[in-house]
Each structure stands twice: as C-alpha cells, then as structure tokens.
Amino acid sequence: MDAILVVNAGSSSLKFQVFGIQGANLYRQVRGQIGGIGTRPRLQAKGADGSALVDRSYAAEAVRDLPAAIAAAREWLVTLEGFELRAIGHRVVHGGPDFAQPVLIDAIVLDRLASYQDLAPLHQPNNLAPIRLAMEINPDVPQVACFDTAFHRGHPDHADCYALPRAFYDQGVRRYGFHGLSYEYVAEHLRKVASEEAFGKVIVAHLGSGASMCALRDGHSVESTMGFTALDGLPMGTRPGQLDPGVVLYLISEKGMSADAVSELLYHEAGLKGLSGISNDMRELLASDDPRASLAIEHFVHRCRLNAGMLAAALDGIDAFVFTAGVGENSAPIRAWIAEGLAWLGAELDPAANDAGAALISTAASRVKLLVVPTDEELMIARHTLALIRSSAS
Numbered sequence: 001m002d003a004i005l006v007v008n009a010g011s012s013s014l015k016f017q018v019f020g021i022q023g024a025n026l027y028r029q030v031r032g033q034i035g036g037i038g039t040r041p042r043l044q045a046k047g048a049d050g051s052a053l054v055d056r057s058y059a060a061e062a063v064r065d066l067p068a069a070i071a072a073a074r075e076w077l078v079t080l081e082g083f084e085l086r087a088i089g090h091r092v093v094h095g096g097p098d099f100a101q102p103v104l105i106d107a108i109v110l111d112r113l114a115s116y117q118d119l120a121p122l123h124q125p126n127n128l129a130p131i132r133l134a135m136e137i138n139p140d141v142p143q144v145a146c147f148d149t150a151f152h153r154g155h156p157d158h159a160d161c162y163a164l165p166r167a168f169y170d171q172g173v174r175r176y177g178f179h180g181l182s183y184e185y186v187a188e189h190l191r192k193v194a195s196e197e198a199f200g201k202v203i204v205a206h207l208g209s210g211a212s213m214c215a216l217r218d219g220h221s222v223e224s225t226m227g228f229t230a231l232d233g234l235p236m237g238t239r240p241g242q243l244d245p246g247v248v249l250y251l252i253s254e255k256g257m258s259a260d261a262v263s264e265l266l267y268h269e270a271g272l273k274g275l276s277g278i279s280n281d282m283r284e285l286l287a288s289d290d291p292r293a294s295l296a297i298e299h300f301v302h303r304c305r306l307n308a309g310m311l312a313a314a315l316d317g318i319d320a321f322v323f324t325a326g327v328g329e330n331s332a333p334i335r336a337w338i339a340e341g342l343a344w345l346g347a348e349l350d351p352a353a354n355d356a357g358a359a360l361i362s363t364a365a366s367r368v369k370l371l372v373v374p375t376d377e378e379l380m381i382a383r384h385t386l387a388l389i390r391s392s393a394s
C-alpha cells in the first residue's frame with residue numbers, strides 16, 4: 001500500500017503516524033511516538049485497530065537526543081511490511097512571514113525555514129532535524145512542510161502588527177498565530193457538520209496543553225489569541241498566556257533573572273502548573289479539592305471568556321463556538337463554565353448533550369451553535385502532503 005509518513009518532532013518526543021493512500025482517501029495505519037528522549041526513552045506504536053505494534057524502552061544514553069530518536073524510530077519503521085513510502089509530511093512550527101501554504105521541501109526552502117529559527121528557537125531546529133536526515137537517507141522521497149502559522153497569514157495588516165516602530169514588523173516581529181493546522185482541520189470539518197455556520201462567523205477554542213482561540217470568517221482565520229510566539233493569549237499547561245511585558249522587564253532588571261531563566265519560567269513553570277503549584281494537567285486540577293487548583297481553573301475559564309469576547313468583537317458577533325483539543329474535547333465542566341460566559345452572545349448550552357459528549361451541545365433555541373470537534377492535525381498534514389505530491393507530479 002502507498003503510504004505517507006507524518007512526523008512531529010519536539011525536544012522531548014518524536015511523534016509519527018503512517019497513513020495508507022487509497023485513491024483520494026487516507027487511512028491511518030500506525031500512530032506512534034518516542035517519548036522521554038534523554039531521560040526514559042520509550043518507543044510505542046499502535047495499529048489502525050488500536051493494538052500495540054511495539055513497546056520498547058531504551059537506556060537514556062541510547063536515545064539521548066532527537067537525532068538518536070529519529071534513528072531508533074526509523075529502525076523500527078523500516079521493519080513495517082506492506083507499505084511503500086511515497087512522501088513524508090512534517091509539522092513545522094514556523095513558516096515566517098511568507099509561507100501561507102504548505103510547501104514541498106528542497107535545499108532552498110530548507111535554508112529559508114532554517115532562517116526562521118530565531119523566531120522559534122525552541123521548536124524550529126527540532127522540526128527541521130528529521131527533514132535534513134531524510135534528505136540524506138531518502139533523497140528521492142518528497143517531503144512537505146506544514147506550518148502552524150500558515151493558516152493565519154491572511155490576517156489584515158492592522159491585526160498582524162504590534163504598535164512598535166515599523167522596522168520591527170519588517171524584521172519579522174508580527175502576530176503570527178499558531179495551532180493553524182488544527183484550525184484548518186476544524187474549518188474543513190465544519191463544512192460537513194455545520195454547513196451553514198462554517199461559512200459564517202465562528203470562534204474555535206483549541207484547549208489542550210497549549211491553548212489558543214481563532215476567529216474564522218467564511219472558514220478563514222481573521223484573528224487569533226496567539227501572537228509572535230505561542231506564549232500569548234490564553235493561560236496554558238505551563239505557559240502564562242497574555243502577560244504585561246512590564247513583568248518581564250521587572251524580572252530582568254529588578255530580580256536579576258537572565259533571559260534563559262525567564263524563558264524557562266514562561267515556557268515551563270507558569271500557566272496552570274505555576275498558578276496552582278499542583279499540576280499542568282487539567283484532569284488533576286479538576287479532581288483536586290485544593291483551593292489553588294480551583295483558582296487556576298477559574299483563571300483559565302475567566303481568560304477563555306474574555307478572549308472569546310475579544311474575538312467575537314473581531315467578527316461582529318458569532319454564529320458558532322467550537323471546542324477542540326484535550327480539554328475542549330473531553331471536559332464537560334470546563335465547556336459548561338466557558339459556555340456560561342457566552343450567554344450574552346446568544347449561546348445556550350444543552351447540559352445533557354454536553355455531559356454526554358455530543359457533537360452539538362447547544363439547545364435548539366440557542367442563537368449560537370456550540371460544537372465539539374475532535375481535531376486531527378496529523379490528518380491535515382497527510383492531506384496537504386498528498387495534495388502537494390499529486391499536484392507536483394501532474
């Protein structure tokens with residue numbers, strides 16, 4: 001069977017999926033990852049029916065960094081029988097100011113993507129590592145880069161800029177927005193499940209470990225809560241979301257923190273984890289009766305409501321509000337608390353449908369449709385990859 005490999009490479013985990021191609025359709029065949037890189041490396045993968053295909057632990061020295069993880073994953077992937085690798089699709093966090101679409105990768109494109117490393121120093125080098133390796137090992141297999149930023153590139157200039165001297169914008173200091181592959185998937189899916197609203201005004205709330213919201217008009221992104229980096233907007237598992245930049249200045253000038261220490265704080269020690277002092281995991285906070293857990297949840301919900309109001313203003317009102325990602329797809333209480341804050345926009349939750357985890361969770365009388373859509377960024381990458389290799393072949 002012809003197949004597409006989808007790769008999502010981070011610093012502590014390498015995730016991969018294999019999709020079989022049948023005509024215009026894609027079927028997920030393998031879903032796997034190597035987690036705990038450098039600490040407790042473990043390769044796990046499941047087949048289409050959810051059965052375990054491999055579960056292998058390694059010594060920390062054996063898989064101490066991403067290149068070693070790529071080698072270990074490759075060693076296992078080549079043993080899979082029945083697949084003919086036609087292309088590799090990669091999740092790449094940053095497409096810079098220019099890439100508004102996925103792109104077939106060649107040496108020139110790769111250099112361009114590497115030039116965006118300073119825009120996303122924690123992610124971009126990891127995303128590019130498997131591309132370089134595959135270029136060396138399998139130069140004949142086409143590779144496609146799919147960006148978290150691309151979906152938002154159509155924002156008007158007045159939404160895309162900060163009120164800084166223009167030179168900074170020209171140097172790339174812009175509101176890029178992220179989670180674009182997730183929003184693109186949801187926008188496409190809405191055409192099937194809410195065909196009228198899909199062409200109207202919609203807010204999508206991607207609430208996972210990372211969290212953001214996107215305002216869609218006619219299926220296109222017009223605003224996002226994330227900006228120059230994935231730190232802005234909503235509070236997240238370990239990131240604070242919107243923060244007065246004066247706090248950063250204070251930490252550096254008055255508290256003597258280095259740029260690295262502030263970065264560690266903002267990316268790994270803040271958010272739900274920092275505020276609660278308990279966990280970055282929403283499930284654990286919901287299960288806790290510690291008042292610090294309640295405070296973190298209340299803060300999260302409060303900020304979600306405020307940001308929804310901001311995006312509703314960007315759209316002049318909304319026709320639908322969509323919940324997606326780990327928290328959005330699975331937590332009925334969080335959905336209910338956020339939905340309460342959307343009542344002024346005309347949203348009315350159907351508590352029974354919400355508790356049952358239905359796809360439509362608003363009442364028949366609700367002026368705003370409330371929906372739950374499980375996101376699928378990997379399928380979106382596979383679709384883009386298939387489309388690009390087919391169009392480049394024709």
Ligand code: ADP
Nearest residue numbers: 207208209210280281282283325326327330331
């Ligand atoms: P990512 O892909 O960014 O790592 P996910 O989209 O998987 O994140 O979301 C992870 C988050 O979803 C975690 O905070 C986790 O606690 C939360 N989550 C998953 N299931 C539930 C649930 N049933 N109730 C509340 N939160 C949940």
